[in-house]
Amino acid sequence: MSVPISYYLVLSAILFGLGVIAFVFKRNIITIFMAIELMLNAVNLAFVAFAHAWNQLDGLVFVFFVIVVAAAEAAVGLAIVITIAQNRRSLNVEDVNLLKF
Amino acid sequence: MSLPLIVFFACGVTAVLGAVLLIVAREPIHSALSLILVMVSLAVLYLLLGAEFIAAVQIIVYAGAIMVLFVFVIMLLNAGVEERTNLSKMAKYAGVPLGFFLLLEIAHWFWRSAVGARIANGSGTVNASAVSTRDLSMQLFQQYLFPFEATSILILIAILGAVVLAKRGE
Numbered sequence: 423m424s425v426p427i428s429y430y431l432v433l434s435a436i437l438f439g440l441g442v443i444a445f446v447f448k449r450n451i452i453t454i455f456m457a458i459e460l461m462l463n464a465v466n467l468a469f470v471a472f473a474h475a476w477n478q479l480d481g482l483v484f485v486f487f488v489i490v491v492a493a494a495e496a497a498v499g500l501a502i503v504i505t506i507a508q509n510r511r512s513l514n515v516e517d518v519n520l521l522k523f
Numbered sequence: 524m525s526l527p528l529i530v531f532f533a534c535g536v537t538a539v540l541g542a543v544l545l546i547v548a549r550e551p552i553h554s555a556l557s558l559i560l561v562m563v564s565l566a567v568l569y570l571l572l573g574a575e576f577i578a579a580v581q582i583i584v585y586a587g588a589i590m591v592l593f594v595f596v597i598m599l600l601n602a603g604v605e606e607r608t609n610l611s612k613m614a615k616y617a618g619v620p621l622g623f624f625l626l627l628e629i630a631h632w633f634w635r636s637a638v639g640a641r642i643a644n645g646s647g648t649v650n651a652s653a654v655s656t657r658d659l660s661m662q663l664f665q666q667y668l669f670p671f672e673a674t675s676i677l678i679l680i681a682i683l684g685a686v687v688l689a690k691r692g693e
Contacts, residue, residue: 425531425571428633433535433568435629437561440542442625446618452551452597456558459589460542463565466581474572479662485577486663489584490674494681496589500596501688507600513551 430471437464451503451513455496462492530571534564551602555593562586576656 441461448454466485473481503513510517541560548554562585569578663671 424525425527429531429535430568430572431633433538435633436539437542439626439629440539440546442622444542444546446614446622447546448554450551450554450602452593452600452602453545453554456545456551456554456593459585460545460558460561463562463585466577467565467568470569470572470574470577473574479659482574482577482659483663483667485574486580487670487674489580490678493584493589494677496592497681497685498688500592501685503596504600505688505691513600513602 427471427475431468434464434468434471437461437467449514449516451506451515451518452500454515455499455503459492459496462488527571531568534567534571537561537564538568549604551597552594555590555597558593559586559590562590576659 438461441457441464444457444460445454448457466488469481469485469488473479473485506518507513538561541557541564544557545554545561548557562581566578566581566586569575569581
């Protein structure tokens, strides 16, 4: 007996929810970036599960693109993090308040 | 319980545990290591779903390249224990209700939508034959050729952006 597809989707939703919680509650810029990566991973799991369920390859192709975009985003984002850390001498997002409402 | 179910629950519990550790850890390096744990267990789940290529890419690109970049930046910036602050009023009165709303929305989508109904009917439990990497590459280089080439330009721009940002910081 194989694993029902709904199990994968529930796991994906749980991981996405934990990623949202980490994104909102963490105060370190690098950890917030990692929360974004966690959310992307959760979405990838849902893509692969759907691709398996419907026996279609398009989901796997989209996972490939998501991974590429995540790599580009990590490169640019971490460069921005390094610049902010050099200018503000802090990694706390509370200290980066120029655009804060 | 069959073997796939046992593997699924082992990897699923490990992934959720890693995500929880990411949240409760106070040192960024601990968060990074627990995120690697999540990624490796997700790669095993991809293998279970018959996507060997995606599992390999997950290990090489995510757990390899991206997380090495994260760990490197944590080391470079000497990131220590994060400071805890109280929830702002915005987070308390807008963020928490919106979070619950998001959870309700996902649950609603699962149980009421047409997709959810199809899954509930059991059509989602088909034990599909393993998707071969050959078929995947055919799809990638024929139907999705233009998006594939566009991603190479995206990567090029990302490299340029990272170099420009790093130079300005000096």
